[in-house]
Amino acid sequence: MKRIGDKAARVLLTIFGVKTTIIIGTILTFAVILIAIITGLMGTISTSGGKGSKTNTQCVTYQKDGDEEDDDEEDDDGSKPQSTSTKTDSASAGDSDPFTKGTKAYENAHKVFMAFVNAGLSGESAAGAVGWANSEGSYDIIGRAQGHYGGGINDSISKGAVPTTGGTSNTLGGGGIFQFDPYTKYAPLNSPDWEDADKMVAFVIDAISKGDWNPAYDESGHNWSFQEFAKQTNIDETAMSWNAYERGNMAYVRPEQKKADARKFAEVFEASKYKYDDAKFQKAFGGGGASSNNSSSSSQSSDDDDGDDDEEDSDNEDNDNDSSSSSSSSDSSNKDSKKDSDKDKKSIDTDKAIKWYKDKLGKVKYSRDARTGPDSYDHSSALYYALVDGGAKESGSPVDTDSEHDWLKDNGYELVYEGA
Structure with a gap:
């Protein structure tokens, strides 16, 4: 009996031990699984939060970083800006927004806008020019060298940054607000003129007054002479017409960006307040801005050298009372003009x-x-x-x-x- 009892006790202990082991093992297994689940959830939440934080930081950086260009934006010659940094301090970031009053970029963009307005252009045509140029270089670092997009003022030609065209091209690159190409036609390396917005606009005005405006490149669809462009009030059209000066490769130009920038500048600078002023225009551009709208030449002036618009010409044509004397006078004028032209012709070696x-x-x-x-x-x-x-x-x-x-x-x- 005792033997049977001992045996029974051992069996019971064995059974009880196995059950205990199973119960404890099961509990531990569930505990491990539960811990793993909780850890996984915490990891997911942490990872998600980390991404959100990173994204927000990047958004702020890109929004404020005036030294960073859109990765998709390309220069009009086909070269693509290569960003070297997305870092910026708060001071330089605050100067990069050309649409916010008080920033350095706004101040420079406004200088350019007012220089064109003071030269007789309508506010809308001035905004078109400023809007097109906004994605060429930048308005915070106005002497920006082509191919340099991340180092602040050190990217300016005034600080020795040498423009590069990218790829295998060994040609000189462009620079400045209007990306003068080659840059040497405006100013040499290290010149302080690269950070002078007034001088840059004066250079452009002088070039256009000498005929540097080619209506064949006008992307508005109108092929305007410069004087006709100066009178316009349609923002989208003036923005695209400015390519008659820039002559950019449209395969690399983003028209909608140009138009959107022009509209924004027209808004912040109150472009509608400024009307075309013929007296100011003639003083700034003379006959150089009145090239014919059906000519694709950037160097030929209109037959209408006095800068009168087409309506005035039409009025003269409708006046039949003195048609005979007008014709005679015109013939005489043309002969005199031809004589003067012949005198101007140089002997070519x-x-x-x-x-x-x-x-x-x-x-x-x-x-x-x-x-x-x-x-x-x-x-x-x-x-x-x-x-x-x-x-x-x-x-x-x-x-x-x-x-x-x-x-x-x-x-x-x-x-x-x-x-x-």
């Missing part, structure tokens, strides 16, 4: 022009985008520079295929054949 070509053999490349030298030209610009070197009259900018014929005739050449 063809041998010297040919030497210009020979000197460039093996030293330059062909480029339609970087066509103003000194390292690359296209056919028309090469011809222009060669003949100018030989004594031809300069125009505001190198002639293109459409304008070189008139320019050649203006320099004494005779058209002997035209055909396929």
Whole structure:
């Protein structure tokens, strides 16, 4: 009996021990699973919070960082800005918003706007020009060198930043508010003029007054002369018309951004308050802004050299009372004009022009985008520079295929054949 009892006790203890082990193991297993679940949830919450914090920080940085360009934005020559940093301190960030009064960017953009208005342009046409240029360089670092987008004032040509075109191109890059290309046509490296907004606009006004406006590049669809552009009040159209000066590669231009920036500037600068002023316009641009709207030449002036608009011409045409005397007077005027034109024509040294070509053999490349030298030209610009070197009259900018014929005739050449 005792043996049976001992055996029964051992069996019971064994059974009880197994159950106890199972119960404890089960509890521990559930505890481990529960801890794992809780840990996982905490990790997910922590990770999610971390992402949110990072995103918010990036948004603030991009919003305030004036030295950072949109990754998708490209210069008009096709090169893509490469951001080198997204960091900025609060002081420099505060200067980067051109639409907020009190910032450095706003001050510079407003200077450009008012300079154009004071030259007679309507507020809307001035806003179009300022809006287009906003995505060219920037208004906080107005001397920004092409290819430099992250180092604050150190990205300015005034501080020695050398513009780069990117890729394999060895041509000089552009710089400044309007991305003057090549940059050397405005000012040399390290010049303080690269941080002078007034001088930059004065340079542009002078260039346009000499004919540097090509209606063939007008993206508004109107092919306006500069004077016609100066009178416009449609913001979207004035923004796109400004390409007649910029002559950017539209494959790399974002029209909607240009228009949106122009609209915003028109709003903050109250563009509608400023009307076209012919007296101011004539003083600033003279006949250089009145090139014909159906001409694609950037160097040819309109037959209407006094700058009168088409309505005034129409009024004169409708006046039939003195048509005979008007015609006679016009013929006489044209003859006098031709005589004056003939006097202005210079003798061109063809041998010297040919030497210009020979000197460039093996030293330059062909480029339609970087066509103003000194390292690359296209056919028309090469011809222009060669003949100018030989004594031809300069125009505001190198002639293109459409304008070189008139320019050649203006320099004494005779058209002997035209055909396929």
